[in-house]
Amino acid sequence: MRPEDRLEKKHPMEEFLRMDRMPHIWCSGCGIGIVVTSFIEALQKSEINPDKVCVVSGIGCTGRVAGYLRLDSFHTTHGRPIPFATGLKLANPDLKVVVFSGDGDIVGIGGNHFIHAARRNMDLVVICVNNFNYAMTGGQVAATSPIGANLSTAPYGNFEYPFNLPYLAEACGATYVARWTCLHIRRLTKSIQEALQKRGFSFIEVITPCVTLYARRNRLGDGLNLLRYYYENSEIRHGADTRTLDIGYQGKIIVGKFVDIEKPTFLDCMNNHLRKVLGNKYQPWGVKS
Amino acid sequence: MSVRKKSADPKGVLTGVHYLDGDYAIAEGALAAGCRFFAGYPITPSTETAERFAERIPLVGGVFIQMEDEIASIAALIGASWAGVKSMTVTSGPGFSLMMENIGLACMMEVPIVIANVQRGGPSTGLPTLTGQGDMMQVKWGSHGDYEIIALSPDSPQECFDLTIKAFNLSEMYRVPVFIMTDECVGHMHEKVVIPPAEEIEIIERKWYEGPKDKYLPYQPDVDLVPFMVKAGDGYRFHTTGLTHDQRGYPVINAEAQDWCVRHICDKIRLNADKIIEYKEDETDNAEIVVVSYGITSRVAWKAIQDARKAGIKVGSLRLITVWPFPEKRIEELAGKIKAFVVPEINLGQIKREVERAAKGKAPVYPVSHCGGWVHNPDDILKVIKEAAK
Numbered sequence: 001m002r003p004e005d006r007l008e009k010k011h012p013m014e015e016f017l018r019m020d021r022m023p024h025i026w027c028s029g030c031g032i033g034i035v036v037t038s039f040i041e042a043l044q045k046s047e048i049n050p051d052k053v054c055v056v057s058g059i060g061c062t063g064r065v066a067g068y069l070r071l072d073s074f075h076t077t078h079g080r081p082i083p084f085a086t087g088l089k090l091a092n093p094d095l096k097v098v099v100f101s102g103d104g105d106i107v108g109i110g111g112n113h114f115i116h117a118a119r120r121n122m123d124l125v126v127i128c129v130n131n132f133n134y135a136m137t138g139g140q141v142a143a144t145s146p147i148g149a150n151l152s153t154a155p156y157g158n159f160e161y162p163f164n165l166p167y168l169a170e171a172c173g174a175t176y177v178a179r180w181t182c183l184h185i186r187r188l189t190k191s192i193q194e195a196l197q198k199r200g201f202s203f204i205e206v207i208t209p210c211v212t213l214y215a216r217r218n219r220l221g222d223g224l225n226l227l228r229y230y231y232e233n234s235e236i237r238h239g240a241d242t243r244t245l246d247i248g249y250q251g252k253i254i255v256g257k258f259v260d261i262e263k264p265t266f267l268d269c270m271n272n273h274l275r276k277v278l279g280n281k282y283q284p285w286g287v288k289s
Numbered sequence: 290m291s292v293r294k295k296s297a298d299p300k301g302v303l304t305g306v307h308y309l310d311g312d313y314a315i316a317e318g319a320l321a322a323g324c325r326f327f328a329g330y331p332i333t334p335s336t337e338t339a340e341r342f343a344e345r346i347p348l349v350g351g352v353f354i355q356m357e358d359e360i361a362s363i364a365a366l367i368g369a370s371w372a373g374v375k376s377m378t379v380t381s382g383p384g385f386s387l388m389m390e391n392i393g394l395a396c397m398m399e400v401p402i403v404i405a406n407v408q409r410g411g412p413s414t415g416l417p418t419l420t421g422q423g424d425m426m427q428v429k430w431g432s433h434g435d436y437e438i439i440a441l442s443p444d445s446p447q448e449c450f451d452l453t454i455k456a457f458n459l460s461e462m463y464r465v466p467v468f469i470m471t472d473e474c475v476g477h478m479h480e481k482v483v484i485p486p487a488e489e490i491e492i493i494e495r496k497w498y499e500g501p502k503d504k505y506l507p508y509q510p511d512v513d514l515v516p517f518m519v520k521a522g523d524g525y526r527f528h529t530t531g532l533t534h535d536q537r538g539y540p541v542i543n544a545e546a547q548d549w550c551v552r553h554i555c556d557k558i559r560l561n562a563d564k565i566i567e568y569k570e571d572e573t574d575n576a577e578i579v580v581v582s583y584g585i586t587s588r589v590a591w592k593a594i595q596d597a598r599k600a601g602i603k604v605g606s607l608r609l610i611t612v613w614p615f616p617e618k619r620i621e622e623l624a625g626k627i628k629a630f631v632v633p634e635i636n637l638g639q640i641k642r643e644v645e646r647a648a649k650g651k652a653p654v655y656p657v658s659h660c661g662g663w664v665h666n667p668d669d670i671l672k673v674i675k676e677a678a679k
Contacts, residue, residue: 018528021539051524056368067528067540072521074371075530075540076364077394083328083361087368087376088521090352091326095372095522113364116357266354274347283300283350 016040016050018070025064029215029223031182031208032062035129036069038185039100042192053096054088056081058105060136061210062129065100079110082117085124093267093286096125096196103130103144103205107163111143118172118201123265125195125202128165131210139213146249150217165205167242170259175200177242177259181207181230184255191257200265207234207253220250293494297321297454299487301349309482311475312337312379314446315405316345317482318453319377321490324403325351326376328365330358330384333417334473335407338379359384363391366402371529373495373520375457377403381473382411385424386431392466393432394531396554399508399516401460401495403453405469407476408635410661420473421661422584422635428468429613435551437558439565440468440613442583446480452610458493459565463557464515470612472635474585474664498525507538508550514557558614567610568619572598576605577628578677581620581644583609585664586633593633593670602678612640617647624651629677633657633670653677 011017017040026032043050050071057066059078066073076084081099089097099106106114106128117124133151134140141151144165145158154160169177176195180188188206195202209215209226220226229250238256245254264272267286274282301320309317315338319327327346329339343353351374356362359380366376380388385406395402410416411423424431428440439459443452453469460467498505498517507527508516516536519525532540533547558565571594573579578597582590587608597604607623609616624630629652632641641656648654655677657670 018539051526052522054521067530070526072526073528074368075528075532076367077390077531080360080364080391083356083364084368086354086356086361087326087328087365087370088372089368090354090365091369091372091374091376092520092522112357113361116361270352278347282347285350285352 013037013040016043016070018068021068024068026061027212029209029211030061031131031206032065032129034182034185035127035188035206035208036065038189039127039192042189042196045189046193046196048096048196052094053098054085055098055100056085056088057099058101058110060102060105060134061131062100062102063105079105079108080113081105082110082113082124082126086117086122089123090267098125098127100127101129103128103132104134104142107165107168108143115168115172118169118174118203120266121173121175121201121263123199123201123267125192126204127192128203128205129208130165130205131208131214133210133214135210135213139210139217146247146251148249149214152217162247164242164246166203166245166258169203170242173201174203174259175261175263176202178257179205179207179245179255181234181253181255182209183227183230183234194260200263295492295494297487297490297492298323302484302487302490304484304486307482307484308479309446310337310477310479311443311446311449311471312407312477313341314449314482315379315453315469315471316341317484318450319403319457320345320349321450321484322375322454322457323492324375324377324457325349326366326369326374327353327378328356328362328369328376329378329380330356330362332381332384334409334476335379335381335405337476338405338407359387360391363388363395363402363404367391367395367398367400370400370402371521375401375461377405379405379407381407381409382415382424383413385427389431392438393434393436395466396432396436396438397531398529399464399554400466401464402466403456403460403469404466405453405471408470408472416662418473419662420585420635420664422472422586423639423661425470425612425634425636425639428470435555437555438466438468438613439463439558439611440470442470442609442612443475444584444587444608445475446478446482449475450482450484454490458491461495462493462515463561463565464518465558470584472585506536508534508536508553510553510557514553514560562614565611566614566616568616569608569610571606573605573607573623575603577603578631578674579605579607579623579627580631580633580670580674581607581609581640582633583612583640586635589665589667590633590670592667593674596667596671597674600675602674604674615643615647620644620647621649621651624648627652630654631657631670631673631677633665635659635661635664
């Protein structure tokens with residue numbers, strides 16, 4: 001191929017990216033872009049009409065995802081993409097609503113919304129990029145930081161217990177729970193595709209490197225070093241008991257699909273219950289006649 | 290493209306003569322206006338609106354969801370509104386405080402939503418079951434940064450119904466959060482509420498964009514400064530953010546973009562203020578004293594005004610229907626002609642200061658203030674009217 005021909009070639013994912021917003025703000029070695037790539041590939045494979053897909057992000061590095069995806073996309077407030085997405089989904093049940101945000105956003109400041117949306121089995125796909133720290137603001141300690149890791153607001157090392165996210169999601173009622181690192185591109189893509197094609201509260205945690213802050217502060221090397229850490233320390237264990245999925249500092253990372261069950265969603269429950277109680281008087285919502 | 294007017298969807302309209310409290314009347318007003326999504330969190334003295342909506346919506350077709358808190362409630366409204374469904378919530382002081390951040394988001398994203406605040410005594414937990422009007426400045430300034438909103442103040446259950454419809458119409462027209470600033474007294478007061486037939490209720494629909502998909506700009510001001518809107522899921526693949534943005538809705542982080550973005554959300558209300566503002570005047574033409582009041586306090590003030598007239602004082606009344614934007618032009622006009630303003634309110638002088646600002650020193654302003662828990666004794670207002678008339 002001659003170089004001038006190559007220039008005319010479009011990026012295969014251009015249909016789904018806002019090319020007029022490139023270059024993006026993510027650091028080199030960051031894993032968020034890999035998760036975005038996986039998401040787009042999953043969307044392409046899923047054959048869902050992209051016009052019906054909404055992406056809702058909160059604040060933070062991963063919060064910027066909504067701004068780069070050429071879909072109906074919403075960059076909301078810190079911690080609130082899940083209730084925002086709940087409103088979108090309930091007002092128009094035909095939409096496929098995806099929450100794409102970081103660990104600080106979804107389970108730090110937004111933890112209350114996370115547990116309640118899972119409890120209600122709200123029909124949402126939640127992709128949580130976990131980089132073990134608050135990166136956008138400069139590497140502060142997070143609800144996911146491993147014990148012993150050094151963070152800018154835990155300068156002597158973190159001593160708080162971190163969340164085990166798959167366990168939390170399952171305990172609260174999520175019907176699909178998986179965890180991957182951004183080294184597991186193929187499996188991550190498959191998980192996102194499964195979640196997109198499923199009804200109910202689906203949760204996917206993706207462990208990603210934060211090279212500029214987390215890795216630098218802890219002298220863990222660059223992106224490649226972290227991918228090597230994932231390669232050497234992650235173990236695929238589908239169906240593992242989610243209680244066993246804690247992540248220690250530079251410790252083993254159990255990945256896989258842990259939960260995949262069927263359960264009526266919030267709207268199913270609402271429509272079924274109210275129809276039973278109110279009979280013909282009930283005006284169903286979001287049910288195709 | 291002009292604003293579209295039509296009559297109400299009869300499914301939501303409970304036509305007839307009812308005996309309702311203000312909270313219930315707000316729920317009926319919302320249903321009549323076409324609101325089909327309500328997300329809320331229980332809080333005294335506003336909860337009855339949520340209860341009424343929860344009971345009625347399954348028979349009309351729509352969603353009621355009790356969220357985990359007020360932050361989630363308002364976030365859900367903004368999402369639902371982007372999906373094209375009219376949305377509302379109701380709350381009181383503490384819940385209102387929790388909503389502030391996302392009120393800013395709704396202003397920045399230019400999303401029509403309606404929020405009723407049934408005010409109680411504050412600050413903090415304050416007086417959960419007793420009345421107050423202490424959130425009148427919070428509704429205007431409570432979220433950070435410069436922005437504009439519209440706030441209405443009903444003085445009766447009937448007005449709770451009427452002004453809730455007006456709130457939805459204004460919200461859809463200007464793509465802005467609109468507030469119904471009522472209080473515990475009006476909220477819990479039962480009175481006759483007449484709900485007219487659906488065809489007599491005028492509903493204003495959002496300005497939907499209908500041009501070519503690739504030309505759509507979510508924040509391009511139209512002639513009235515209000516941009517056209519689209520629904521999520523209709524294939525426009527738009528982006529919206531709480532960050533400072535350009536007409537495409539894309540974030541732009543610099544002073545020029547900030548200037549355009551913030552002036553735009555303020556100007557669309559400020560420059561349309563004359564069309565938005567509503568107040569009711571009584572005998573202000575030859576008045577020496579004008580009582581400026583709103584909400585429940587205007588009902589109490591009315592007794593004081595009548596007593597003062599009996600005592601030979603020329604007293605006019607200006608009752609604010611729209612508290613924000615504030616009718617500053619009219620206040621200044623009156624200030625040039627009268628001896629003094631009297632402003633009774635259930636707070637320590639929030640709107641009194643606004644009247645003072647608008648009067649520009651042309652007439653003194655006498656407050657009749659108390660901290661909440663009860664409505665004024667009309668005699669206290671009368672006393673101040675007499676003093677102002679001296």
